[in-house]
Amino acid sequence: MKIECSEIRFSRDGFNLRADAEFCEGLHVITGRIGSGKSTLASILAGTEKPDTGIVIKEGISSEILSMQFPEYHLTHMNLDPEIRSWGVDAETVLGIAGLICPEEKDPMTLSRGELKRLHLACLLQKKYDLMILDEPFSSLDCIWKRKFKDMMNEIDEGVRIIFTHEKRVLPEYTNLWTISDGLLLRVE
Amino acid sequence: MKDPRTRMASMILLSCASFAGPKAAIASMAWIIVFSERRLKIPSPWAFLGLFIMVSIISIISLGIGGISYFIRMTSLILIAVWAYSEIRPGEILDTLVWFPGGKTGFELGLIAETAMSEIRRIPRDFRMTRTAISFKGKKLSLKEYIPVLGNILIITLRRADEQGKMLAVRGYIHGGTHASKFDTDKKDIIGLFFAFATILFALANLVTYL
Numbered sequence: 001m002k003i004e005c006s007e008i009r010f011s012r013d014g015f016n017l018r019a020d021a022e023f024c025e026g027l028h029v030i031t032g033r034i035g036s037g038k039s040t041l042a043s044i045l046a047g048t049e050k051p052d053t054g055i056v057i058k059e060g061i062s063s064e065i066l067s068m069q070f071p072e073y074h075l076t077h078m079n080l081d082p083e084i085r086s087w088g089v090d091a092e093t094v095l096g097i098a099g100l101i102c103p104e105e106k107d108p109m110t111l112s113r114g115e116l117k118r119l120h121l122a123c124l125l126q127k128k129y130d131l132m133i134l135d136e137p138f139s140s141l142d143c144i145w146k147r148k149f150k151d152m153m154n155e156i157d158e159g160v161r162i163i164f165t166h167e168k169r170v171l172p173e174y175t176n177l178w179t180i181s182d183g184l185l186l187r188v189e
Numbered sequence: 190m191k192d193p194r195t196r197m198a199s200m201i202l203l204s205c206a207s208f209a210g211p212k213a214a215i216a217s218m219a220w221i222i223v224f225s226e227r228r229l230k231i232p233s234p235w236a237f238l239g240l241f242i243m244v245s246i247i248s249i250i251s252l253g254i255g256g257i258s259y260f261i262r263m264t265s266l267i268l269i270a271v272w273a274y275s276e277i278r279p280g281e282i283l284d285t286l287v288w289f290p291g292g293k294t295g296f297e298l299g300l301i302a303e304t305a306m307s308e309i310r311r312i313p314r315d316f317r318m319t320r321t322a323i324s325f326k327g328k329k330l331s332l333k334e335y336i337p338v339l340g341n342i343l344i345i346t347l348r349r350a351d352e353q354g355k356m357l358a359v360r361g362y363i364h365g366g367t368h369a370s371k372f373d374t375d376k377k378d379i380i381g382l383f384f385a386f387a388t389i390l391f392a393l394a395n396l397v398t399y400l
Contacts, residue, residue, distance in 0.1 A: 068321075072341060076322070078336075086326055109340075
């Protein structure tokens with residue numbers, strides 16, 4: 001099970017991104033400053049953005065998820081219960097994990113960004129994916145919730161997991177650390 | 190056309206002309222074909238197609254009671270809207286409104302319009318992101334899900350505008366402002382505006398004949 005980006009080149013409005021990398025099973029953390037191209041690379045790896053040149057090769061991956069930085073985009077229902085069920089998971093369990101004490105008919109858009117992020121991560125981490133691409137999963141979370149989700153991520157031991165983040169203090173145990181510097185993806189030794 | 194002032198004036202004149210009658214609407218469409226530089230670059234083809242289908246349906250329903258006239262006039266208005274939207278550049282509305290009616294009211298109106306335009310430009314991206322999220326849930330965007338999805342996008346847009354407003358207030362913005370508008374006018378602007386005037390005169394002449 002692996003994902004490989006071969007000679008990826010992406011350019012937009014003076015911004016250039018280059019990536020040649022192989023992500024094997026385990027947890028990979030990709031860091032970089034804001035605007036360095038993390039979200040773009042996440043989209044390219046997930047197949048939602050096409051590179052100018054190069055290809056993304058996925059081997060042995062039958063299920064995948066791209067968790068976007070802004071959890072609002074993942075909402076497809078107007079009540080918590082159908083929203084959680086749309087992920088194919090149990091509403092009660094998810095609400096418990098996310099620490100949300102609210103009626104199941106509540107509109108998820110009335111939750112704060114942090115609550116929404118907790119809800120989204122709780123839904124996502126209830127499922128098993130061969131490939132998980134998480135774009136800034138710790139944004140909008142306080143230290144306590146960052147650590148809780150970090151611990152939950154540490155418990156997952158299957159599949160390829162790639163976390164794009166500029167968070168430096170709270171990180172799960174990773175297999176490889178990568179960085180995007182001057183538009184180039186590099187592995188940190 | 191480079192000058193946003195002549196473009197906006199042309200837009201208003203052509204819209205009024207199109208609304209006045211089918212002949213002037215056809216003349217306005219001809220104006221778009223001649224003066225638009227982005228004839229084949231429709232910003233959102235699906236939205237355009239949706240509007241076009243909606244107008245077509247209403248026209249068919251009202252055949253015999255002005256359906257054809259309605260179809261021509263509305264098609265022209267849609268084309269004018271698409272042209273105006275696709276040719277406008279960030280900052281141009283602020284430039285124009287500061288030029289007229291001026292620094293205080295114009296600046297405020299311009300700021301509101303620029304904020305609205307930047308949010309409108311982000312909606313297709315928001316929609317694309319939502320569609321991506323739905324596909325990762327293993328689903329397709331069905332008609333049933335359109336209402337919550339579009340509702341969410343509307344709320345996201347309003348929240349962003351609210352945050353922007355609060356940020357301006359925190360930075361000390363109260364009302365009005367200074368902004369030096371710059372315009373680049375060429376021959377095509379003058380010719381375009383002249384023919385837009387000619388189109389509205391043609392529309393008025395038709396109305397007079399009708400009366």
